[in-house]
Amino acid sequence: MTIYGTKMVRSCLQSAFPVFPMLKNYCSWEWQSLDPGIRQKVEPLHEGAEGTIIVEPVLVSKKPPLYAKSTQELDCQEDIWEVGLVLHNEDSGRCLAYFPTLENITPAIEACLKKADILMVDGTFWSEDELTGMGAAARDARSMGHLPISGPSGTLELLASFPAERKILIHINNSNPILKKDSVERYTLERLGIEVAYDGMEMEV
């Protein structure tokens, strides 16, 4: 198994959240670093898979997760905690942009979202005060690192401005009303041709 991530994430998984030391008695794996600006070929996900996929990592956030905030042990020169990925099919010339977290839209991110044939983007929260309103958290959507779907400069407004043939929301929190098939919010998405991801969903670039 190959695990892809930034150097900072690797460092964190060795120390503050020691998944790798804990796993070493159970299994083995390969690590492959993702660096914004460096495109690389990824291994086929299963044997016999056709075509070549090139992954292009894009910087999303340098903000550490709360659990790693007070950690001094992270031995890493680079501080990239979150990236989005653009997956290019070299044969077709088409690509998919995968951004499970979006805290704001940098020019580099915007360029990716503009050129992609399929968009999969952060659909964590419907509204800015979704969790605070139900007393489930002290921080609102943006301060947790997620643009809400609705409202000014939300994901909905954003998605409308890009030409992609499919626009899919991912990384959806269980508090988000779009998970209910008969909700007004879900209906709003459907009218705009925006999809909600589900297990087993297929797409092709």
Add this chain to the structure above:
Amino acid sequence: MTIYGTKMVRSCLQSAFPVFPMLKNYCSWEWQSLDPGIRQKVEPLHEGAEGTIIVEPVLVSKKPPLYAKSTQELDCQEDIWEVGLVLHNEDSGRCLAYFPTLENITPAIEACLKKADILMVDGTFWSEDELTGMGAAARDARSMGHLPISGPSGTLELLASFPAERKILIHINNSNPILKKDSVERYTLERLGIEVAYDGMEMEV
């Protein structure tokens, strides 16, 4: 929130598997140590709950989990990794024995299982070679610390010898055929009056 566990588990959650350092920026909690041989009153699980529950911890295993095996950092004089609990209702004089893992039946465990009105015991695997047979693990049930349900000296044989009014299997692995309601194994349990735990199950002592 109060978290109950052995001193060794607490030490592990501070170091090899640092759940407490990771959680400290999210929430707070109280720790209450469980020591075999020492009975203690537990707080009501919710406000307005009636009656007094006394918990009696019973030694089950001193075997560390694989992820903590090579850890030298565990600063703990005591090496108790697993306990079972006997929950006593002081008003009714009745009790429930809760043993989610059982690697063998010591005289102390046997005494608890004999006296309990309700048994909830390790139902992880149906057979000794359940995971090895499907190529999902290199170790068999007993070497993972779980008596299988079937076979000689399995949980089924064990449960038959105790007078408890309810006998319930818990901690069931997703490979276990008893999870299928129409399986022969499930039918075998039902004929013997042995229950399979489910979310929302209720019991009274």
